[in-house]
Amino acid sequence: MSLELRNITKHFGPVLANNNVSLEIQAGEIHGLLGENGAGKSTLVKILSGFLTSDDGEIELDSNVLHLSSPYDAVNAGIGILHQEPLVFLPFTLVDNFLAGSPKKFKFNRKSVRLAIEQISKEFGFDFDTNSIASELTIGERQQLEISRLLWLGARILILDEPTTAISSNQRIRLFETIKKLADAGMSVIFVSHKLEEIQSICDKVTILRKGELVGTRDLPCDSSELVELMFDKSIGSQLEFNTKTGKSKLVLKNIASRESNSTITNVDCEILEGEIVGIAGLEGAGQRVLLRAIVGLSNCHEGDIEFAGNFITNMPYEKRIKNGFYYLPSDREQEGLISGFTIAEHFALNFANKKKTLNWASIRTYSRLMIEKYSIKGTIDSTPESLSGGNQQRLLLALMPDELSVILMEHPTRGLDMESASWVWEQLLTRTRFGTSIIYSSSDLDELMIYSDRILVCFSGKIVGVVNANQTNTEEIGLMMSGVLS
Amino acid sequence: MSPEILAIIVSYATPLVFAVIGETITEKAGVVNLSLDGSMLLSAMTGFVIGYMTGSLYLAVIAAASIGSIMALTIAFSSIVFRLNQIAVGIVLTLLGTKLAAFLGQDFVRKPGPYVQNLPIPVLEDIPYIGTIIFNQNIMVYSSYLLIIFTFWFIFYTKAGLNLQAIGERPEASFSRGLQVNKLRYLYTGIGGALVGIGGASFSLDVKLGWSDGHVVNFGWISLAIVIFGGWHPIRAAFGCYFFAFLQVFALKLQPILPRLSQVLPIMPFPLMIITLLLINYKTVQNFADKYQFIGNLIKGRAPSAIGTSFWRQ
């Protein structure tokens, strides 16, 4: 059996998510799909599993061209996908989870399905209580359930989309054993991940995507630094000369640990100085987001202490921290950052609303126009965030930041901005640091981290694996630390 | 409690059974049909009028079912294609349905019309006590028994029923397995609406014969409350219907003795609905229900998670 993808291309508006990607897999092969966030992996996989249709290109299974216009077609073709968050029906029993939506040829016979589940469980060493309901299973067990279901349906190609994101290391070991067994039995597996070490440990071959393009295919095992070089852009990052940090301590993190939905961060010890800019590097889900949210108070620290201005603020609620000069800028601009349906003027009005009880719209409008010009936002005071481009949304978010903040926590501050805008943004931020504001930010742009940070914290798998001075490291080293190779 | 009175209770609950089971099906598929009150009035009126004009009870019931279906499908359509809020459309349809029913039915007020004949089942009706209650009824009532049993079997013991639950519970997962979520939503909303319509018909053709202003007396709202109290489970919902009918009849009996209480009893479904909703979130109830599964299914009653939402391909 062989599966071939040829010249797969997909646009989302002006964005080219997949650009002429070609791939070939044989039976029994475990093929990794490696790349940073946004590289195009999930688009490719959605096309292969019928959720999206490509603009161009073909998919051929055993020399038959497949027309996958819906997940139903993919299921019929024997392609099964395990999503990052397994799409199970939580209130249903395991047996019902199998039966729901199954093709006609599977009769409604709970007994035989239960036997099938038990048989598959035994074969792969899963530990289900066949009488339980899906919500009682851990995420790792739900994955096992889904894999079992796809096997039961007769899948010959299994796509695993970032499967290790939310499972424990024990469950991961289990998962990898299962994958090897499946491959030995003739199943083709596509293992999508941004985690280098996992790809190395389980895949036979790996295809690396970067910015929608296929940049290389390698047999494994292979030199990790070669893979890192392919994953990340080559950089010639120059260090910007600035020094805004004073010697004074602003914020001290003592062995803090925090947990939010699927991410954790533990054992963080760090002292941040006044006027310092600290960048956090890491692959998606490595813990940067939880760390930022823990510092600002949106996520609870179940261990450790945070000291600020001489006080322990570990238990201070978010509302109070904002009043004390903390500020948080999330990466999800439309859901958590801006208010869809509110005009730009109304957003600025919210700032005014914090200081006074009534609003003077004339002055709010004037102020808004000023800010639009100052921050070069392509829109009018009556524009709503939905109508702005990503870059302009970011400009608006920055424009909305109050003056005189103590600590700014940002996720991906220049995501979606062109070079010129990005450097202008940093110009604004540096102005603030000159007045003593400290900035802690996460970014996936290694150049940015190198240029604008005093120090860089590198997260990997929920821990800080490196704290380096930006002028004493390079992007290769950071890339390796991010991928868990160095620490 | 004399068997005659219990028989009346069964008879009185029948329109509710149709409406509640119909709405349970619709909500299981993920659609909230808030127009029930208007729907039932309009279909009750239509059923009676068509029955009066044609003399055919069959046509009457079909007409009523069609009206109920159309109302429900309007909501489904607005939600699926226009992505309008189901609640908003439902409320407007309630008012429109109520007023239209009064307006279009004005010439038929208090006219005597056809009604469903009593149809005792030989042999079975002679069973002492139970026979009078259950088997000395009419065809509508017998149909409602069958409906309860059939719906229970359908939802929990067939694949189609499982799929119904799936699309209301997690449309993305259903879609990823190849189910045509929106087509199925149309189907089940149509069926549920038709059942609501039949409920309306069974009211004007059996329980409270004829037509008048405000004929159906809040039965639509009560049905909504019973659907929730019934935990979206056909048997428990049916129990809710019979329980409410019992309260109504009990209140009537109570009137000469305790007039105040008797007037207040009919609103019982609503506080019960609120309590049910509170309990759904309460941890201890959840834990208890998880332990004892069959009873748990009866007690738990979670709303279908994706209820009220529109689904479309990303």
Next chain:
Amino acid sequence: MIKIDLNIIYYVAALFVAIILVSILLLLFNVPIFETYKLLIIGSVGSIDKLGDTLMIWVPLTLASTSLIMTFKAGLWNIGVEGQIVAGAVATSFVARELHAPTPVLLSAMLIASVLGGALWGGLVGVLKIKGGVNEIFGGLGLDFVATGMIVYLVIGPWSRKGIASTGGTEPFQSTAWFPTLEGMRLSPLSIVIGVVVLIIVIFIFSKTSFGVKLKATGLNPLAAYRLGIPTSRYLFSAFLIGGGIAGLAGLTQAASMHHRLVPAISGGYGFLGILVVLLSGFRPALILPITFLFSMISMGSVQWQLRLGLHSSFGGVFQGILVMTVILLTGYQLYRRRQLNFKSDRNK
């Protein structure tokens, strides 16, 4: 919260369609069309008396609609308005029955009581939602009926007329508890003032105050609002309290100005009609006044329709329902078309 972008053309087109549908109905029932529309205007604003009566309908409808605007802007479906009107009316009646004082004092006390009563009932829905996780639609609906039960109990029980335990209503209030009316009319200027003032206050809240803009933010995107430092739970609860209080005022005017006693149907269906008004207005406070006035005209006109044309009294409701239905559907269609166009242009890039 639904954001309905009212493109004027679609709106006007919807009104046209509505009038056509209504006219078709009239034709089917052999009712002269122009006569109907003429009577609508004559019957509602044709004379001072009639205008007065129209305004008496306008007041509670406006109050109910204003209450709903308050909660809709916060992203809530406050179906419990009917119950809140009842609660306000009950509180009003309690004061009217128990307190004996000169009219200004008595009416002020009744006003305060009605606001508190309505706010309490609204607050209950809020608590159920915020602490109990009970969706405000069903919480509100349930409490509507509980309020009905309460009022029925009072009217045939402790507050029943001597010797008669019927659902007809309580004794009329003492004369000092009646809203003063204009000479020879049923119109009470005080009610109108209350209606107008409350509407202006709410318009002011949303156009000029910090509270208003923060509440709107909460309604549109509670996640982002919270990030920006708005205490969303507190704001939602406030919306319930204020909305409930305003609805309570509708209970006040119904009890003290319209009926002068407590009757079981005191809420008059204004809670539901208000929802239609607000939907028709696209959640814009500025449009409330013209729409409520139009609806009041229709309600008044339907009386004339019954008297002069034999048109069933429910026709007013049919008219109102068709109006809102067509606007909603055409608005939905407009959004649908826009989505289709966006989709096509995305593909062509």
